[in-house]
Amino acid sequence: MKCRERYKSSFTSQICGKCDSLLNVVYDEKKKFSYSTDNSFWSYGEFMPDCSYKRLEAGSTNVVIADEYGLYFKVESTNPTKSFKDRGSVIELNKAIEYGYKEVACASTGNMAYSIAYYSKMLGIRAKVFISKHANKDKIKLIKGTHDADISEIDGDFTDAQNEAIKYSKKNNAFLTGDYCYRKEGQKTAIFEAMHDLKSVDTVILPVGNATLLAGTLEAVKYMKQSNAIKQIPKVIGVEAEGAKPLYTAFKSGTQIIRERPDTAADAIAVGFPTFGEESIKLLKELGGDMVTVSDKEMLEEAVKLKEMYNIEAELGGAASVAAYRKLSPEGKTIALVSGGNI
Numbered sequence: 001m002k003c004r005e006r007y008k009s010s011f012t013s014q015i016c017g018k019c020d021s022l023l024n025v026v027y028d029e030k031k032k033f034s035y036s037t038d039n040s041f042w043s044y045g046e047f048m049p050d051c052s053y054k055r056l057e058a059g060s061t062n063v064v065i066a067d068e069y070g071l072y073f074k075v076e077s078t079n080p081t082k083s084f085k086d087r088g089s090v091i092e093l094n095k096a097i098e099y100g101y102k103e104v105a106c107a108s109t110g111n112m113a114y115s116i117a118y119y120s121k122m123l124g125i126r127a128k129v130f131i132s133k134h135a136n137k138d139k140i141k142l143i144k145g146t147h148d149a150d151i152s153e154i155d156g157d158f159t160d161a162q163n164e165a166i167k168y169s170k171k172n173n174a175f176l177t178g179d180y181c182y183r184k185e186g187q188k189t190a191i192f193e194a195m196h197d198l199k200s201v202d203t204v205i206l207p208v209g210n211a212t213l214l215a216g217t218l219e220a221v222k223y224m225k226q227s228n229a230i231k232q233i234p235k236v237i238g239v240e241a242e243g244a245k246p247l248y249t250a251f252k253s254g255t256q257i258i259r260e261r262p263d264t265a266a267d268a269i270a271v272g273f274p275t276f277g278e279e280s281i282k283l284l285k286e287l288g289g290d291m292v293t294v295s296d297k298e299m300l301e302e303a304v305k306l307k308e309m310y311n312i313e314a315e316l317g318g319a320a321s322v323a324a325y326r327k328l329s330p331e332g333k334t335i336a337l338v339s340g341g342n343i
């Protein structure tokens with residue numbers, strides 16, 4: 001992205017070979033977006049990078065109407081590994097296999113590794129995952145217990161784990177997966193599905209960790225508007241935890257993103273330096289979006305309510321969007337993305 005080098009789709013890395021910055025997927029003949037009839041995840045496969053995909057189950061989640069005017073939940077905890085991560089994992093793991101890799105590597109706050117480990121096993125490729133040793137122990141157990149991934153616990157935060165994954169992938173010729181361009185494409189399907197169900201929406205609220213979901217959603221609504229599939233671009237609001245708010249601070253103060261040491265119980269969004277931060281800020285400004293923060297207590301209250309009132313599983317990061325909704329009370333129709341339920 002920095003040096004603007006262009007690569008053919010046969011280039012097998014998600015990071016620039018010249019300047020090491022993130023690559024973006026550019027579509028040769030950009031098709032106009034249109035809704036599919038059945039609104040399933042793979043029915044939007046034609047808007048994903050070319051690949052002969054093995055179409056494993058992901059996405060196709062429900063929108064649930066809340067018991068209050070204008071609020072709808074897009075419930076991502078019903079994905080196979082209980083978070084929206086599966087949408088991106090199934091795309092990038094298929095690409096890794098197409099490129100001929102035998103192993104993938106990734107860094108994770110927990111859910112990403114679980115998702116990568118799950119699809120790696122289903123697709124028959126080895127997975128090496130790097131997780132902070134301060135991450136949620138139950139999530140580490142989930143990965144260890146079920147999907148054969150080789151786990152390295154890192155004495156540091158998510159960003160330290162990410163640096164380890166990059167080093168490992170270079171040294172061992174493993175495909176670097178995680179918060180990169182193919183995942184970003186896959187995660188666009190959540191907003192494609194939600195907009196199909198609701199048609200017009202005023203506000204979309206979603207949690208922010210590494211900001212891949214935020215950047216992907218902003219790109220997706222821009223693309224839908226350019227294709228005349230939607231009349232107006234909804235206001236997209238990203239939510240960070242009060243104890244991990246590097247993007248909020250940079251967006252509100254107009255400064256560079258400064259790395260933080262995360263301090264929040266919402267482990268899924270405990271990120272101190274979001275990979276897609278800069279890109280998200282640019283898009284938020286361009287499309288009239290916003291950022292907000294919520295406390296751990298506010299997230300916990302909404303996670304409990306989601307379970308008690310709607311039987312929806314939500315971890316703290318998963319309930320962040322609903323906590324932000326409660327704080328902001330936006331008018332009109334709002335989608336709050338309940339991003340995950342690995343409690």
Ligand SMILES: Cc1ncc(COP(=O)(O)O)c(C=O)c1O
Pocket residue numbers: 083084085109110111112179207208209210211212213214268269315317318339340341
């Ligand atoms: C449940 C959940 N919500 C939100 C996020 C944040 O997504 P992103 O890193 O794309 O900002 C994550 C990331 O791990 C997650 O697992």
